[in-house]
Amino acid sequence: MLAIAYAIQQDYQQRLADAERRRTEGTENADAEKENENEVDDDSEDPVEKKKRKRKEEKALLKIKQSKEFKRRKAVQELEEGSDVELDDDALARDMMRKAAPLPGQLDNCEICEKRFTVTPYSKTGPEGGLLCGKCSKELKDDEKREAAAKKKRVSAPKARKRQTESDRLMGDVKPGCKSLVDMCVRKVTNVVNDIEEFGDMPQDILDRLSQILSKQRVLTPRVLDLFLRTDVDRIIVYDCGKLETEDFQRIFGTMPHVENVNLRFAGQMKDGPLLYMAEKCKKIRHLQLGATNLVTDDAWVELFDKLGPQLESLKLSELNDSMRDETVEVLAKQCHNLKRLKLRSCSHMSEASINSLRALKSLEHLTLAVAPETSSSTLVELVSSLGPNLQTLCLENFQDLDDTVLEAIKQHCSKLSKLRITGSCLCHDNVFASLFDNDSPFPPLIYADVSENRDIDSMKPDGSDADAIGFGSLALPALLDHSGARLEHLNLKSDRHISHATLLEYFDGVKQYPALKDIDLSFVSAVDDVVVAGIFKSCPELSKLAVFACFNARGARIPRGIAVVGLPNAGDNILQGDYDGI
Template sequence: MSNNVRGPTSALTEFLRASGITPTTVARRAATRAQQQAAAGPSGTQVDDAVGAEPSETRSAPSGRRTRTRSATAAGYNSDDLDADDDAAQEEEEKPAVKKRKLTKAAEAKLKAKEKAKTKGKAKGKKGADEDEDDSEEEEEDAYNALSKMWSGTGASPAKPPVGNFEDCAKCEKQFTVTKYTMAANPGPGFLCHQCAKASGSDPFKKPAVPKRRKAPADKRSVVNFEERRFPTLVSMCIQLITKHIDDVEALGDIGTMNVDAISKALSKNRGLTPQNATLFYNITNTALTLYDATNLPSPALTTLAHLNPNLTTLRLDFCGHLDDPAMNILSTGLPALTSLELLGPFLVRTAAWKDFFTSHPALTAFRITQSPRFDIECMRVLVDSCGQGLEALRLREVGKLDDAFCAEVARIAGMQGEDKKLVEIDLADPSLSCSEDAIIEMLEATGASLRMLNLSKHDLLSDVFLEQGLGAYTRVLEHLTLSHLPLLTDAGVGAFFGSWANQPLTSLDLARNAELGNEALLGILGHSGKRLEVLNINGWKDVDEKALRWVGKMAPELRRVDVGWCREVDDFLLRDWMVGDGKGIPGCAKLREIKVWGCNKVTAKCPKKSGVSIFGVESHSVS
């Protein structure tokens, strides 16, 4: 193949070319001079053989051999010579006209004939050597063309062209520069540009994957849970048998309603509830229904639920992602007696369907939803207008559009109920963006007098001011409080708040993941609610010390469940004091049933155990 490759030219070459001095004119001048010397006498014969014979012998050379000559150059630029055309004029002027050149093919043939005549005894061996030499001379003389012929794609596995050369893409036929990343076409012949190589599914610039080093076996950490295992009761064995053969629900007959909830929980462990076996839980006499995992129930199956349970007053559906507008409209019309609705994951229900449900159920007393991105302020206004007077429980957890306007609507519920306030539960946890501190304080001003349960987790704009001006000023009968993930709360502020709070002692408190809280906060909590506290969660209180933790065994006799995960000072001896006491003034928590110690590295597998107490999250080191 031919390549129109030209290298950089010097200023002298450009000047000669502008003056009309080109390789063609120089070649003609040299040929004329050689002819004149040949006609002058015998002395010019040798010159003609060495120099001037090139044009004539080139014309008489066999067509099967290619030679680099000036006559070929004169016909046009050739990629074999690259910049030889530009430099020829400068070489002609700087060097003598007669110069030693490489022997032509005819001269080489004459020399070979003479050698053969002198060495007739070695003619056969010499002939082979000369032929090899001739081939090598030809390759050396025209090595560039020979290489181009070799990798032009005629062979089964063509060699890669030189880096920097120009080549035509075998696919798009565009000219590109050859680099070390150039890839051969498959199938051949030819090579691909980088764009076509990527389009074919191969990345020419991809580095080879470094083999991964095999790591030496390290210490593995195993988590041990100490939970008391009792002999299964006859009821539990029957429930396991039913759940195992749940697909044969028609053959089971009437199993009664006493253990339906337990069977529903057992099925939720492996998502075994399907439209075929869900009819086990349906009955025209049902007033309450709970399905703990409705993942496999499509919209038509949820519609069937409403038709087969028309007298429901309480409905709970967890993981009801298939609940859409048509199914929600059936719930609105097919369950007229419904007063309590709890949904986890109603992603597909839109604003219009929510509004229709609220307007068709003015007697609704409890509305709890979690993870509903389409529930907006318009839905909230219709809920308050239609059901506000009798609403007792409201949960809007993980609602993406929750903002200060929602807090104002919640406060409006208390205004509609007047002195006979019924709203006892508010859960606005886990919003996308925190509501402002002022908006939540105004909401508590209107609703705090009747509240018994409050969850404001992850409203990260709440600080100690909210505790004093909100909870401290307006709540008196609160029993369950959850304020986790509030980074602005301080140890001193929480301790002082519980020390002066006029509210009755709490039975459940969750202040997890508030890393700034420590000794003062814990002692304030125990002083205020220790005698009635049943559930305590201080997970993530890394700075609370052992002395403050020991007061839990002294001041919380009713404690049943405690989570002290990631509290650094919890150890085996502290757990023993909580469970059985130390005999030196710490009676312990006699009603304790569950302890969570995730991340407590000082608790070992040899920690003390007590019958009826489950310990979760004990980390022990073992080498495999």
């Protein structure tokens, strides 16, 4: 303790001497300062105490020399004075020791208010490196809190906008500049929908947009549903009925008896009562789409088809796990003989017999089937042969036994196709896909082509380069683009891993043009890289959306403004601000 007190006294005497010297003589030269630092104030100092002080001083200097701050200051001085000048490490260390912050218990002047205070372990450092008194420390802490809160508030808005931008990107909406006035008003309405009493005479397309956004936000409750129920409109579209109860569906049909178009998705609480009430009350229904109505029985479906079947022009049913058996489908095919559009997805009880029953629907122009995946190829051939001459749209999804004979039947009987979807086949060959689009192809150029997930499941044939290669590959893609490239708007090649890099480069070289192509999906096509993506941007001037999930060689592609690239983690950072010419 005596040594510490003596050191404090020596430090105090030294500071007084320095202050007096600055007042009288001004700035001292380095040699005089060094002499003053080395001289002892008290000649009568005890030799033992002097030896202890020297030893402590040496330890303190050694500790300073080993610190990062000492090395940093030395490096700065070497840069300022030149590497040829030799620096005195002891002088620099003594200077740092003299300017070091006072220890707890010592007195110091506050950097801000210059008030004398006692240093504690909790004394805060000021902006210039000095210590602060308690009052100034508290004020500085309050200022930092206010700045942090203001910064957090400033940053939160861009994060929210970025999240909305990425959401819009997934929907294909990345138009540069501000949103349209209509879109901004629709979004504002959805934010305050619980405070709105009625929508008034809002156009039907705006109501549909509101239903989309509210369904996406999962806020379409019975109270919000009332805003869409109007007697003067002829359609009701609700994309998410997950929060509606059984009585809400009955209220829809009671309020809108003249409805012609009914589209209710995820209607899990719809039962036989509301469905039969709709058949009894709504006599003008021509278009019906229901999703996930698993509480409706087969008897109710049969009664519905008996009452409304002859007038139905469009029927879309999906996610039915407890109904729609073969007998019900047979009634559907018999009663709904005027159907022009039929879509059946994920109906678990449908089998090959149901597919056979659909051959009776001779008026069909649009057919989508994603049911009974075990259906044989011969049954599919008979279906295509029966319905093909009138079909404009044909979608056969994930049929396990779909093979070359089905493709040959499509080529032979489907002469009016504008949309074709063949997915999930591991039996169709590349050359047969190519022959579907050769010079003898009976149908005109396609507008929509989805040939995704057609590949060989044999992992020993990753590129499908054999003469009898399976899947949609390097022979089929050129044939498709040569046949339909001038008119094609949507192209889905997801998981067609047998398409080679050379083929992609040849047909997306920036010279060949596909003027109508707006939407391309190349996800899980490993041959896609930055060069291919750049070629796609140049070959497709109207492109608005490109999906490249798991295309790991395309992460550095530069993206023109106005194109939604989905699947790249850094897509937002690669958007060009100027023109794409020359890239």
